[in-house]
Amino acid sequence: MPAHKDGLMTVGELARRVGVTVRTIQYYDQKGLLHPSSKSEQNQRLYSTDDEERLYRILTLKFLGFSLTQIKEAEGIDDCQKLSGALDHRMCELERESMEILRNINTISNLKEHL
Numbered sequence: 273m274p275a276h277k278d279g280l281m282t283v284g285e286l287a288r289r290v291g292v293t294v295r296t297i298q299y300y301d302q303k304g305l306l307h308p309s310s311k312s313e314q315n316q317r318l319y320s321t322d323d324e325e326r327l328y329r330i331l332t333l334k335f336l337g338f339s340l341t342q343i344k345e346a347e348g349i350d351d352c353q354k355l356s357g358a359l360d361h362r363m364c365e366l367e368r369e370s371m372e373i374l375r376n377i378n379t380i381s382n383l384k385e386h387l
Contacts, residue, residue, distance in 0.1 A: 278318075
């Protein structure tokens with residue numbers, strides 16, 4: 273539960289809620305992916321629940337293998353269908369990588385058998 277009466281969270285509170293480090297949030301801010309909703313009188317960065325959702329989205333896309341540039345581009349996509357298309361594209365990339373890895377494993381196995 274946010275400690276501020278306006279429902280905003282400090283960077284530390286947001287980090288604890290989402291399960292990342294403060295440094296991770298600062299890094300995403302530096303890269304232009306996540307910005308605080310406001311600042312306190314003491315110049316503390318404050319984040320809203322919308323910012324929390326944005327952070328979850330960033331982390332999900334990062335987990336799926338999107339680069340920070342791709343995530344930044346996807347942040348502008350509000351349409352679920354477009355985002356779904358981006359996820360489908362990433363799925364195809366991962367499937368191609370997986371097939372390549374399996375081919376390499378088979379090649380190595382065959383080479384080992386001939387040694």
